[in-house]
Amino acid sequence: MGIVERIKEIEFEMGRTQKNKATEYHLGQLKAKIAKLRTQLLEPPKGTTGAGEGFEVTKFGHGRVALIGFPSVGKSTLLTLLTGTRSEAASYEFTTLTCIPGIIHYNDTKIQLLDLPGIIEGASEGKGRGRQVIAVSKSSDIVLMVLDASKSEGHPGSCYLRLNKKPPHIYFRKKKTGGISFNSTVALTHVDEKLCYQILHEYKIHNAEVLFREDSTVDDLIDVIEGNRKYMKCIYVYNKIDVVGIDDVDVLARQPNSVVISCNLKLNLDRLLASMWEAMGLVRVYTKPQGQQPDFTDPVVLSTDRGGCTVEDFCNHIHRNLLKEVKYVLVWGTSARHYPQHCGISHTLSDEDVVQIVKKKEKEEGGRGRFKSHSNAPTRISDREKKAPLKQ
Numbered sequence: 001m002g003i004v005e006r007i008k009e010i011e012f013e014m015g016r017t018q019k020n021k022a023t024e025y026h027l028g029q030l031k032a033k034i035a036k037l038r039t040q041l042l043e044p045p046k047g048t049t050g051a052g053e054g055f056e057v058t059k060f061g062h063g064r065v066a067l068i069g070f071p072s073v074g075k076s077t078l079l080t081l082l083t084g085t086r087s088e089a090a091s092y093e094f095t096t097l098t099c100i101p102g103i104i105h106y107n108d109t110k111i112q113l114l115d116l117p118g119i120i121e122g123a124s125e126g127k128g129r130g131r132q133v134i135a136v137s138k139s140s141d142i143v144l145m146v147l148d149a150s151k152s153e154g155h156p157g158s159c160y161l162r163l164n165k166k167p168p169h170i171y172f173r174k175k176k177t178g179g180i181s182f183n184s185t186v187a188l189t190h191v192d193e194k195l196c197y198q199i200l201h202e203y204k205i206h207n208a209e210v211l212f213r214e215d216s217t218v219d220d221l222i223d224v225i226e227g228n229r230k231y232m233k234c235i236y237v238y239n240k241i242d243v244v245g246i247d248d249v250d251v252l253a254r255q256p257n258s259v260v261i262s263c264n265l266k267l268n269l270d271r272l273l274a275s276m277w278e279a280m281g282l283v284r285v286y287t288k289p290q291g292q293q294p295d296f297t298d299p300v301v302l303s304t305d306r307g308g309c310t311v312e313d314f315c316n317h318i319h320r321n322l323l324k325e326v327k328y329v330l331v332w333g334t335s336a337r338h339y340p341q342h343c344g345i346s347h348t349l350s351d352e353d354v355v356q357i358v359k360k361k362e363k364e365e366g367g368r369g370r371f372k373s374h375s376n377a378p379t380r381i382s383d384r385e386k387k388a389p390l391k392q
């Protein structure tokens with residue numbers, strides 16, 4: 001029997017098992033069995049990245065966003081609209097068969113947008129191009145899940161991606177000896193010691209430390225044991241609102257993490273870009289050479305999720321050896337308490353901050369006390385204020 005058939009069989013068994021206290025352990029074990037089989041299915045062939053031919057697109061720009069969704073929801077139409085790169089769009093399903101990259105220019109940054117083939121129910125079993133689509137999505141910073149506003153077909157699921165969810169607060173470490181140590185800092189209502197042992201047993205893990213720091217579910221525990229889940233932000237993009245009544249659009253627009261659009265009428269695309277930008281959590285930092293105005297066209301782009309946003313991260317971004325030479329930095333912007341603030345390397349920068357690096361053995365230009373008169377100056381350097389000169 002193939003892996004897909006075995007998954008189907010277990011799913012069938014789960015379906016006809018009543019959910020109650022007595023069957024809890026059995027159901028937990030079945031869940032673990034399915035998770036294991038899916039991992040087996042989605043494992044890339046040995047020696048490859050898992051993306052596969054037509055999907056190995058080089059990363060470009062300051063961030064990567066993947067378009068995923070059922071066939072014919074308008075992913076390619078959206079890519080063409082937002083990036084100007086033409087991706088074939090048509091009324092038949094599976095028009096797109098590979099990964100098509102485009103670039104969005106937004107807020108002085110470049111975002112790589114990836115169009116992908118439609119995924120269907122069973123993508124988790126590697127159906128269609130499910131495996132490749134999931135591999136590419138995992139390589140992205142956020143996903144835009146495009147949905148057809150005129151259909152109520154739900155969201156395609158994925159066994160690897162955990163969308164808009166925090167990683168479970170479970171400490172898990174395999175050991176060589178010592179058996180299983182099971183602990184929790186909170187009362188557990190979904191998992192107990194016996195169930196935990198059973199799941200670990202299913203994975204042939206007999207020595208490990210498990211510490212629950214929140215009231216997690218069996219699924220959370222399996223995710224932590226599998227260790228290959230990607231927790232990422234997702235925006236649900238309801239397209240084709242031009243063919244939906246206003247009341248229905250209103251309901252969709254009020255759902256969390258969702259944006260309603262129409263590619264055909266170019267409706268609400270600005271809002272989509274703004275939401276995308278916000279979800280990516282990018283931080284633009286402008287460098288100001290001493291005695292000169294900052295270059296406001298070419299920011300250093302940092303990210304809280306990838307690499308961090310401290311002065312240290314900023315310096316490392318510019319040059320590997322720069323940090324050694326830095327005495328302190330001057331920061332203008334929302335992260336600064338004064339205007340400018342003298343900061344050390346652990347200071348966390350905010351979007352649109354301006355930074356001047358003062359190196360060791362280099363005299364600070366202008367001297368002290370010069371900024372007193374700026375105490376009433378705006379602390380945020382918005383796009384509008386960028387035109388105003390910064391002293392120092």
Ligand SMILES: Nc1nc2c(ncn2[C@@H]2O[C@H](COP(=O)(O)OP(=O)(O)OP(=O)(O)O)[C@@H](O)[C@H]2O)c(=O)[nH]1
Pocket residue numbers: 070071072073074075076077078088089090091092093094095096097116117118119239240241242243261262263264265
């Ligand atoms: N009414 C309406 N139709 C749209 C809109 N956007 C796209 N379409 C149509 O939807 C159909 C599918 O569009 P595609 O862009 O090919 O969809 P896709 O998601 O890339 O499809 P696959 O690549 O096959 O998965 C096309 O006929 C588009 O013209 C929209 O905003 N409103």
Ligand SMILES: [K+]
Pocket residue numbers: 071072073089090091092093094095096
């Ligand atoms: K299509």
Ligand SMILES: [Mg+2]
Pocket residue numbers: 075076077088089095096115116117118
């Ligand atoms: Mg397409």
